[in-house]
Amino acid sequence: MTGGIEMIKVRDLYHSYNNNEQYAVKNVSFEIAKGEIFGFLGPSGAGKSTTQKILIGLLPLQKGNVTVDGADVRKSSRELFDSIGVSFERPNVYKKLTGVENLKFYSEMFGVPTEDPLKLLKMVGLEDAAHKKAGEYSKGMLQRLVFARSMINNPKIWFLDEPTSGLDPNTTSMIKSIIREKQKQGTTIFLTTHNMHIAEELCDRVAFITNGEISAIDSPRSLKLSFGERLVAVEYIEDGKSKKETLSMVDAGQKQRLNDLITRCKVETMHTQEATLEEIFIKITGKELK
Amino acid sequence: MKRLFGLLKKDALVAFRNYFFLIMLIAAFLLIIAADFLIPEKASMDAKVLYTTEGQQSDKAKLLLGMLESEEGAKRADSKAQIIDSMKKDKNTIGIVVRQQNGEPAVEILLQGYENEKSKRALALSFGAALNPQNVDYSSIEDVVLQQSTGINDIPLNKSFVPLMIFVEPVMLGFIFLATLIFMEKEEGTIKAYLVSPIRIGEYLISKVVVMLLLALISTILITSFTVGLQVNWLLLLLTVAAGSIFGSTLAMFIASLFDSLSKAMVWLIVTSLVLTVPMAAYFVPSFSPRAVTIMPTYNLLFAIREAIFPSGSSMIIYQNIGGLLAMSIILYGASTLIYKRSLLRD
Numbered sequence: 290m291t292g293g294i295e296m297i298k299v300r301d302l303y304h305s306y307n308n309n310e311q312y313a314v315k316n317v318s319f320e321i322a323k324g325e326i327f328g329f330l331g332p333s334g335a336g337k338s339t340t341q342k343i344l345i346g347l348l349p350l351q352k353g354n355v356t357v358d359g360a361d362v363r364k365s366s367r368e369l370f371d372s373i374g375v376s377f378e379r380p381n382v383y384k385k386l387t388g389v390e391n392l393k394f395y396s397e398m399f400g401v402p403t404e405d406p407l408k409l410l411k412m413v414g415l416e417d418a419a420h421k422k423a424g425e426y427s428k429g430m431l432q433r434l435v436f437a438r439s440m441i442n443n444p445k446i447w448f449l450d451e452p453t454s455g456l457d458p459n460t461t462s463m464i465k466s467i468i469r470e471k472q473k474q475g476t477t478i479f480l481t482t483h484n485m486h487i488a489e490e491l492c493d494r495v496a497f498i499t500n501g502e503i504s505a506i507d508s509p510r511s512l513k514l515s516f517g518e519r520l521v522a523v524e525y526i527e528d529g530k531s532k533k534e535t536l537s538m539v540d541a542g543q544k545q546r547l548n549d550l551i552t553r554c555k556v557e558t559m560h561t562q563e564a565t566l567e568e569i570f571i572k573i574t575g576k577e578l579k
Numbered sequence: 580m581k582r583l584f585g586l587l588k589k590d591a592l593v594a595f596r597n598y599f600f601l602i603m604l605i606a607a608f609l610l611i612i613a614a615d616f617l618i619p620e621k622a623s624m625d626a627k628v629l630y631t632t633e634g635q636q637s638d639k640a641k642l643l644l645g646m647l648e649s650e651e652g653a654k655r656a657d658s659k660a661q662i663i664d665s666m667k668k669d670k671n672t673i674g675i676v677v678r679q680q681n682g683e684p685a686v687e688i689l690l691q692g693y694e695n696e697k698s699k700r701a702l703a704l705s706f707g708a709a710l711n712p713q714n715v716d717y718s719s720i721e722d723v724v725l726q727q728s729t730g731i732n733d734i735p736l737n738k739s740f741v742p743l744m745i746f747v748e749p750v751m752l753g754f755i756f757l758a759t760l761i762f763m764e765k766e767e768g769t770i771k772a773y774l775v776s777p778i779r780i781g782e783y784l785i786s787k788v789v790v791m792l793l794l795a796l797i798s799t800i801l802i803t804s805f806t807v808g809l810q811v812n813w814l815l816l817l818l819t820v821a822a823g824s825i826f827g828s829t830l831a832m833f834i835a836s837l838f839d840s841l842s843k844a845m846v847w848l849i850v851t852s853l854v855l856t857v858p859m860a861a862y863f864v865p866s867f868s869p870r871a872v873t874i875m876p877t878y879n880l881l882f883a884i885r886e887a888i889f890p891s892g893s894s895m896i897i898y899q900n901i902g903g904l905l906a907m908s909i910i911l912y913g914a915s916t917l918i919y920k921r922s923l924l925r926d
């Protein structure tokens with residue numbers, strides 16, 4: 290972290306749904322600076338949504354300390370929600386109301402200036418469906434509607450739970466550029482996902498969470514530098530046949546082998562390969578992301 | 580205030596799109612038709628009488644026959660067998676056979692078998708009176724009327740249904756509608772979206788009560804003005820219905836707060852609404868008034884509605900009823916708010 294203003298601060302957070310020693314979240318600590326995109330990464334059931342729900346007050350804080358925008362969530366007033374936006378994983382809108390109506394009525398709950406519903410719908414490509422009832426929307430459209438709704442109050446802190454799951458590539462890149470745009474305007478973003486590509490592209494820092502515990506917090510780049518082996522994929526011709534090999538740049542023997550290939554054979558292509566964030570996740574946590 | 584107004588507009592629109600207003604209007608329309616055209620002004624409880632004689636008649640018996648002849652709706656038949664035949668065809672007919680027994684006239688009364696004790700006794704007494712006017716004890720016919728002063732007897736039968744209709748439509752429909760609204764939001768998850776906005780749970784609940792109140796008042800005004808007309812104590816009537824509607828809504832809200840899905844709450848909602856409507860029986864059969872029924876809030880409510888439409892001077896019942904219902908509503912509302920705060924956060 291780069292020493293900016295802390296918008297979210299979590300210390301020694303524990304949570305148990307049954308009030309026993311089985312914790313869905315245990316010993317979780319992190320902080321998020323103003324204007325940062327913080328990725329919360331982990332497989333299903335890891336405790337991502339549980340943590341997010343405690344931060345936004347949908348679950349009571351049992352143990353630990355959480356401050357959001359400088360206010361202790363235990364004592365925070367309802368007005369805190371004027372500066373918070375939440376996009377839910379499961380689309381929750383009034384099916385009998387149109388897209389515009391859903392945003393319009395929601396906007397009246399806030400004590401701060403709100404965005405124009407039509408402008409938001411346009412941003413997420415729903416302008417043609419703005420006056421259709423949400424009950425007639427497809428799954429992806431509902432998700433975009435919830436995403437748009439979460440921006441209605443121009444939140445300072447924005448919670449996004451799987452904002453792109455199940456969306457087509459075009460829509461996904463539209464959502465991604467909105468997120469980047471918001472970051473430029475200074476919004477702090479807490480992004481929950483198990484999609485490594487999204488995390489890698491968007492997040493300033495990520496936390497790996499499995500079984501309720503965080504095992505690493507860092508920027509995707511430094512995680513790769515410290516945990517990823519740099520590899521080189523070589524395509525060459527030996528004895529008239531085309532061959533392919535992947536060699537580590539760390540292992541001495543393999544470095545020697547690469548030297549040999551370059552001097553002995555006709556090398557056709559040579560690419561350096563970075564380990565993906567997904568590979569690093571598996572390496573650190575010993576778990577697959579799905 | 581802006582929040583509450585926003586919630587109100589939203590809830591009213593959701594109620595409208597779910598056809599709550601339409602259902603309310605259709606139900607009111609059907610009830611008005613029933614009150615104005617289907618239910619007769621007077622119940623035809625006067626049975627047709629067929630009578631016949633057997634054997635010689637004394638002077639006393641002739642006196643009795645004379646009375647029967649002059650009676651409208653009474654007809655002479657040829658024989659007892661003929662009377663029985665007609666009675667089988669028309670269930671609203673009773674028969675009388677006058678004969679001589681030991682020198683005295685004797686009257687045999689042929690009944691269908693389902694007449695109640697009270698009318699049998701009344702019938703026997705009136706014959707006794709006709710034959711022997713001196714020694715009839717009228718005091719043995721007792722009339723059990725709950726509130727003598729209400730003078731329900733002067734109200735035409737079809738209009739006396741109006742308080743019941745106002746009870747069923749605005750009050751009970753509100754109970755069902757409110758539960759439906761709340762569970763819809765729980766199932767859609769929309770309540771969670773509102774929980775991460777600055778609204779308070781109390782505002783969220785009040786807004787629904789107000790929408791139901793609106794529905795209740797509209798339907799009361801419609802039903803009342805198209806059945807008994809405009810000559811009612813509107814202020815007291817609307818206040819009474821308002822208290823009833825608020826009570827129904829907060830009760831539904833309380834039940835809804837205890838369950839997380841409509842299917843789980845269904846049994847309780849149905850049982851509660853059945854129990855709440857039991858006093859309707861006491862309304863038409865005043866003698867049916869066990870304590871368990873009279874202490875129910877809806878018992879007083881029914882008679883308060885009647886008092887507001889057909890004033891009899893005992894308006895105390897109206898104020899008592901409004902006070903009682905509002906007090907209970909406040910308790911139910913407070914309890915629901917607390918339970919919601921805890922339960923909604925449980926996911």
Ligand SMILES: Nc1ncnc2c1ncn2[C@@H]1O[C@H](COP(=O)(O)OP(=O)(O)OP(=O)(O)O)[C@@H](O)[C@H]1O
Pocket residue numbers: 306307313331332333334335336337338339340483925926
């Ligand atoms: N309401 C609940 N009652 C009891 N246990 C729960 C409840 N919600 C979640 N859990 C448990 O808590 C753990 C963490 O769940 P959580 O929803 O936080 O996971 P997640 O990381 O968000 O998963 P996903 O990627 O599938 O959304 C899981 O073991 C889950 O079974």
Ligand SMILES: [Mg+2]
Pocket residue numbers: 337338339378
């Ligand atoms: Mg989740």
